[in-house]
Amino acid sequence: MSRTALSEPWTPTRIGWLFQPVSDRGHEKAMVLSVYRDHGVIPKDSRTDNFNRTPENLSNYQLVQPGDLVVNRMKAWQGSLGISEHQGIVSPDYEVLRPTTLEYDRRFLHSLLRSRALIDQYALRSTGIRPSQWRLYWDEMKTIEISLPAAEQQRTIADYLDRETARIDTLIDEQQRLIDMLRERRQALVTRAVCFGVDGAVELRDSGDDLVGLVPQHWTVKSVRHWMESLDGQRIPLSGEERADRRGDFDYYGASGVIDHVDGYLFDEPLVLVSEDGANLLMRSTPISFAAKGRYWVNNHAHVLRPRGEGDVDFWAQRLEALDVTTVVSGATQPKLTAGALMGLRVSAPDDIDEQRQIAAYLAEQTSKIDLLIAESERFVELSRERRAALITAAVTGQIDVQEMA
Template sequence: MMEQATFPRYDQYKSTDVKWLGDIPEHWSIGKIRAVTVLKSKKNQPDLPVLSVYRDYGVILKDSRDDNHNATSLDTSNYKVVDVGDLVVNKMQAWQGSMGISQYHGIVSPAYITCTVDTERVFPKFLHYLLRSQPYIGVYNALSYGVRVGQWDMHYKDFKHIPLPIPSREEQQRIGNFLDRKTAEIDEAIAKKQRLIELLKEQKAILINQAVTKGLNPDAPMRDSGVEWIGEVPKHWEIKRLGFLAKMLQTGPFGSQLHQEDYIEDGIPVINPSQLSNGKIVPDSKTTVSEKTARRLHRHMTMVGDIIFARRGEMGRCGLTTQGHEGYICGTGSILFRPNKLADSVFLTIALGSDFIRRFLQFVSVGATMDNLNTSILSKVPIPIPPKEEQLRIIDAVVQIQAEHQEVAKTLQIGINQLYEFKQSAIASVVTGKIKL
């Protein structure tokens, strides 16, 4: 990897009179984006592949990723044609750096800015790195405007006046090729750490599954649970259906019981699936109701020890009601489960959030386009139940497993963030001439 101290500065610098750009090498020139780009709006080629612009990747084939939820128009004849080497800017996300030089021939949304690039003056890869560097993202932020951040806009008439440092084309090519190699090295290091985090998650899931289905004593006599996907359990454990462990199991308010207009800010929290994360309830101040509405929905009000399930989406997502979170309202998209005295609510939250339960719920859930739970399905879920004192020991062990894995994952994530920051800093330093190759 690269350290800035490894590279010398140029012998002489000159002022650009642009505060955010600073000094540049004396032999570089200053131009503007309009000097190296020409706005284009070629259309009527609907059969070309649709492209997207990502902050982290630049211009890509839209179908190459499954996390792009922007709908493509049924009629793409109005989409703009992009040729290899064109500059494409998502003007609504420019403030995040969503732009780049395209390596693909395709079409993009008519809302994007598309430009041809004067390749005799600028090496496309150099321009790609330069326009996506941190100093420039700050400029786009200042030039973007609108009522809401997600709907900010930046116009080419403003964009084209942004100054550019321009070294010789040979030097631009050397810079572009160098950054290709070095950013690939950094990206590989980031990917390795991300993979380690995923492996940690898998290991944590295995250890928790082991604890809640096999216990903590590897020498305990075992017996067949009678449930294929659970396998053997300690001989002294019981298998209970969730309905047998329930004091209450009911769906949240639906139909006319709770309308969108009932929601207010900073009232009594309503717990929908989006407020459930990693076994915890995370209230949202914008998803709340008045005390009057809460009293009307009192039968859906939570108590300490209650578990709230998401009815839709990710199966097994649930959250435990703890001290300070009681008195909330179980939302329309959720199910309220109140355990009886046969099982500890913390143990049940751990067991119900484990991978083997998730797989079971995915198998039995119903819904044409999205997994969907109901109280009938939940009541039939089989749970291995050890004696109460053993449940408490398992809880302690799982808390320890989670803490240890969280600490390692946190350290890895700090390393990823540092690599990412270093990458951005290195790109900015090289393309603006602060260090010499």
């Protein structure tokens, strides 16, 4: 690694000289830890977005001590590793590495081993047919060369990074709160429009259904199966290998929207797609319902619905997005919205196609303004994270003299 800014010599070494594999099992009562790309090693129950089920039998889980390096073999090339500050146990699929010496600053090593420069090395040394199957094994990881400054200089660099990354993280947190607020505003706007229309003076009535509540006087309440026709029988899933052999220009939809492009299509009309499975059914961090148009392919992870009669797909995509599906989602490990559960949900909507189109047009105009603000904030967050990663890499590889910048 290049070191242009610092005059003091850095000592070359290898990861394998600093750590050695350990496998201490049989500690079922210890706290379960998990490894995140963005957070390193943390208690698993400290995150609400981890839907991987912890097995009942933890006897094969490995003990981790503070200072141990924990590596997710399958995601090391994405940066999913870190030096633990906690004692606990981790999946047997992880590599647990114990330091052979305590001469080095733990914070410095944590930043170095998670830096872009090292992540690139993990990717080069990972093996597998495709990225989703890549694994980094210790025999390869231990050969990676790194350079380390003296212990005092490590502490100086670590202190500098603590200060600077904290400043960047504060800015990111502020923008993330703004994004969350904008998304809440957007959702409230959509829910109001698709549940009550855009006429603020409309008279409401009791629907007679506790889950539906009040509805405009002239709207109808019916189950989804009476509003929409299911075309799920026409879906065909393609494996990753098949898609790789069939690259093309047609959108390939899954539960989260367009996930690939292939050389053929199954549908040639505007339709509504609804996620069938995935953690997002509960988290709702991205839409679960969207309008698909043109010619496209749909796999078996998204329900395919055609509005009956003259229903507007843009309206119905938003109307179904506003539904609370948490009460009918099944499966703890892999949340699933079955066709029967979806089609049985009761929904209020106007029968008049013109009113559906009016609501859809209003939402297209209003949400586009909010989406622009969200995109600007997300771009700021992306650039800030890139700057953060670049700063860490430059500092831990000696490309900048942090003493001059203190």
